[in-house]
Amino acid sequence: MVAPYPAPATRTTAGTGLRVDPGSFRDPTNQVLHVDGQILRGLDPAAAENWRRLAGNDFFARLVAEGKVCGTEPVDPADVPADLVGRWSTVLRHERIPFVSYPYEWSFGMLRDTALLHLEILRAALPAGFTTKDGSAYNLQWRGAEPVFIDVGSFEPVRDGEPWAGYRQFCQTLLYPLLLQAHLGLDFQPWLRSRIDGLEAGQLRGLFGGTRRFRAGVLKHVHLHDTLQARYADTSSGSVRAQLKDAGFSRDLVLATVGSLDRLVRRLDRQPPASHWSGYRETCTYSADDRTAKERFVVEALAGASRPGRVLDLGANDGRYARIAARYAGHVLAVEGDPAVADQLYRQLRADGERRIQPLVMDLADPSPGGGWGSVERASFAARADADAVLALALVHHLAIGRNVPLPAVLDWLVGFLAGAGAAGRLVVEFVHRDDPMAVRLLANKSAGLFPDYRRAEFERLLEQRCVVQHRLELPSGTRTLYLGTPRG
Amino acid sequence: MNLAYLDAGSGSLIVQALVGGVAGVAVAAKLYWRRLTGRFRRQPAPRAAEQSSGGQSAGSQSFGEQD
Numbered sequence: 001m002v003a004p005y006p007a008p009a010t011r012t013t014a015g016t017g018l019r020v021d022p023g024s025f026r027d028p029t030n031q032v033l034h035v036d037g038q039i040l041r042g043l044d045p046a047a048a049e050n051w052r053r054l055a056g057n058d059f060f061a062r063l064v065a066e067g068k069v070c071g072t073e074p075v076d077p078a079d080v081p082a083d084l085v086g087r088w089s090t091v092l093r094h095e096r097i098p099f100v101s102y103p104y105e106w107s108f109g110m111l112r113d114t115a116l117l118h119l120e121i122l123r124a125a126l127p128a129g130f131t132t133k134d135g136s137a138y139n140l141q142w143r144g145a146e147p148v149f150i151d152v153g154s155f156e157p158v159r160d161g162e163p164w165a166g167y168r169q170f171c172q173t174l175l176y177p178l179l180l181q182a183h184l185g186l187d188f189q190p191w192l193r194s195r196i197d198g199l200e201a202g203q204l205r206g207l208f209g210g211t212r213r214f215r216a217g218v219l220k221h222v223h224l225h226d227t228l229q230a231r232y233a234d235t236s237s238g239s240v241r242a243q244l245k246d247a248g249f250s251r252d253l254v255l256a257t258v259g260s261l262d263r264l265v266r267r268l269d270r271q272p273p274a275s276h277w278s279g280y281r282e283t284c285t286y287s288a289d290d291r292t293a294k295e296r297f298v299v300e301a302l303a304g305a306s307r308p309g310r311v312l313d314l315g316a317n318d319g320r321y322a323r324i325a326a327r328y329a330g331h332v333l334a335v336e337g338d339p340a341v342a343d344q345l346y347r348q349l350r351a352d353g354e355r356r357i358q359p360l361v362m363d364l365a366d367p368s369p370g371g372g373w374g375s376v377e378r379a380s381f382a383a384r385a386d387a388d389a390v391l392a393l394a395l396v397h398h399l400a401i402g403r404n405v406p407l408p409a410v411l412d413w414l415v416g417f418l419a420g421a422g423a424a425g426r427l428v429v430e431f432v433h434r435d436d437p438m439a440v441r442l443l444a445n446k447s448a449g450l451f452p453d454y455r456r457a458e459f460e461r462l463l464e465q466r467c468v469v470q471h472r473l474e475l476p477s478g479t480r481t482l483y484l485g486t487p488r489g
Numbered sequence: 490m491n492l493a494y495l496d497a498g499s500g501s502l503i504v505q506a507l508v509g510g511v512a513g514v515a516v517a518a519k520l521y522w523r524r525l526t527g528r529f530r531r532q533p534a535p536r537a538a539e540q541s542s543g544g545q546s547a548g549s550q551s552f553g554e555q556d
Contacts, residue, residue, distance in 0.1 A: 027494040134495050165493050168501035220508050228500030240499040247519040249506060256509035 018083045022376040027133065030153035032094075035081050039096055041072075041153060042088030051090060054155050059128040067143070068117060070150045071095035097150065098331045098358070099310070099385075102378055103137040103173060104193035105360045105368060107343035108181050108270040110147070111188070113350065114140040115174040117147045119262045122164070126255050131158040135166025137173035137198070144331075144355035145346055161245030164254050171221055172198030175265065179204065179222070182268035183215040187339050189361055196372045201226035217264040270343065289476040294430075295324060297473050298391065301428045301484045302328040308388035308426065312417055314364055315395035319345040322357050325391060332357045333385065337364060364395070365403040387417045389426040393482075397432040400454055401442040407453055408462050415466045418487050427467055427485045431459045436479035456481060 017036040024032035029047040033040045043051055054060050055074070063069040075091040084091055103111055114137055125131055132139070132154040139151040154166075164170075176199040177188030184207060191199055205226045208218045232240065286294075298321050302308060311325040316334035318341070325332045334357055336342040342361040349357055362368060362381065371378035392414050399405045411429075418425030432439045433456055443451065460483075463469060467485025474481045506517040 029494065133493060163497075163502045163505040165495055165497040167505055168498040169495065171501070220504065224507060225501065225504045228504045229498060230500070232499035232503060235499045237493075237497050237499045237502060240502050241497075243520055243523065244502060244506065244516065247506075247516045247523060249516050250512075253506065253509040253513050253516065256513060257505045260508050260510065 018081060022374065023138075023372070023378060025373070025377075027153060031088075033084070035084075039094040040075065040081075040084070041092040041094060042084055043090040043092065043153070045089045047153060048088075048090035050156050051092065051152075053157060054130065054152075057128050057130065059124045059130070060155070063121060063124060063149070067146065068121060068149060069152065070097065070141075070148050072152050092152065094150070094152070097141045097148070098143060098356075099333055100141060100379070101358065101360055101384075102192075102368065102371075103177070104189045104191075105362055105381075106189075107339055107346045107359060107361050108178070108188070109343050109346045109350070110142070110359070111137065111174065112178055112265060112268065114147045115170070115178065115265045116262065117149060118170065118174065119258050119265070121149050122166075122258050123255065123262070125155065126158060126251060126258070129158055130155050131164060131254070132156075132166050135164065135168070135170030135174070137177075137192075142358050144358050145349035146353070146355050158251060158254075160251055161249050162241050162254075163244060163249060164257060167257070169198070170261070171225065172200065174198075175217070175221060175261070176201075176204050178265060178268045179215075179217060180207070181270050183208070183212065183218065185271070189339060193368065193371070196378065201229055216267050221264075270340075287477055290480065293473060293475050294393070294482060295321075297471070297482045297484070298324050298393075298428060299328070301426055301471070302389060304426070306388075306424055308421075310387045311389045311391060312385060312387040313391040313393075314414075315393065315398070316345065316359065317341060317394075319349065319357065319359070321391055321393055325389070326354070326356050329389065330356065333360055333387075334358065335360045335362050335364065337362060365399055365405060382416075385417055386420040388421045388424065389428065390414055390417050392427070392429040394430055394432065394438075394480075396429060396459075397436075397439050397442060397454075401439065401446065401451055404446075404450075407459060411462050411466055415485075415487050421487075423486055423489055425487050427483075427487070429463070429483050429485070431456055431481050431483070433479045433481070436477075439479075 017034075019034040021032035021034060028044075030041055030043045033042055051074075060069065064071060072092050072094050075093050080091045103114070106114070117140060118132075118135060122132055132151075133156050134151070134154055139149055139154060140147050141150050142148065173192065177192055180186045180188045180191065180199070201222055204222050208215070208222055213219055213223055302311065302325055308329040309331065311322075311329040311332045313319075313322040313325060313332055313334045316322050316336045319334050322332045322334035334345060336345060336359060339361045342359050346359045349359060367381040368378075370376050370380040370383065396407075396410055399410050400407050414427055414429060418427060434440075434443065434454060460469075463483060463485055467487055469483055469485050471484040472481060503517065503520070506513040506520070
């Protein structure tokens, strides 16, 4: 598991820059470490031997060259940090992933494409004599809208006659969430967020009763799988492996299983009802003049003196402003609360081969918490999402009115993302006035007088407490104002 | 040497034979046949032990417990 940027609070060796990744402990043969901004992986003697064989294999070099597996190189023994000498037999250095995200922050299309990439890697590895020890969605990350396999420690020589050890994990973290969405129309993200090891066959079985069991993939991968798991619960997997080998299980059969999974995953697609947010930009109150003015404002805010490393576009919708931001920044995180809208954005970005804009599905009033062991195995969004610039366009009213978050808290939260950037940070925020049709609609659903502070003057007072306002612009419609602020030191 | 750090799950291993098409079903059938015949073949052993020691019966065992 490549570690987050920025690093979540975790174990650090005193006096050195060495930090053990809190999400890298399940496989004791290797471990991801952070040393002075580098992502390293320590390998024990057995894992080091696997690496030697893997590194000399064409299939691995090809996958790395195609960008499907993260760039990996051995660290020269003379350059291995002192803290690691003697602890690990070999140390590898990995390419840095722009932003570490988790499957419960991905859209359906993203999860589907990671599943397909995992299977593709396995299909390339098997004929070359390798397999993966596991089959987890957490083995994959993103460079923009392009998935990448990061768990190089997962490769090991295949043992002929054995099925794929990662199949169960693949079902739990990839296939079952996809079945849930494709067949039942349920968003899978909350399920994955609440269960670090994914969904169990038995849990899913309960949802696929009656004729639903005949939907693609359900009978075998859910019902039969669950039945066999229950039936062989007391039989060790070691003895089953030996019996399957004895009965003639072959590498070709593993390939057939992987091929069958690939065909199944390709058949699955989400069929969303028309989301009320889809086409929001077109149907909302923006006039063409407003849009032009807003785009120019964003360009001027980001095209300033220093190029932002990362822009956080909160409430990205169709990604119009994320795309503008990508012209002026190294990396853009396009965070969208509606899974269907985020999925649409992902598919467009993927089709464009976009590698610098990464869509994420997240309810901003309920961002990802820390999860797994010690609540740090998976870092919270707050611990990962630092930025040099934040776009909060048409967002504040949804949080302040729609979700009752006090205005000072909304602004503290927005400025908090810029903590690392300091005075060089840029906050581009839009305030939708009370008389804007969208604000009127939101206010109509709440008791009159519930939000007396939701006024432009009060918003400006609160913003100026936290930021130096560099630029402000009232849009031609007269019901929305844009601000560019830099955090006060 | 088996380097697995993950419990692959016995049922999850067996179901893969059935997912893998005709050849897989043949392997699964063979697996079951061997388990079945293995049970009959193994039955004389506990009887022999019982006779020689006069001790308690090993009793009937499930497939799982035989392994």
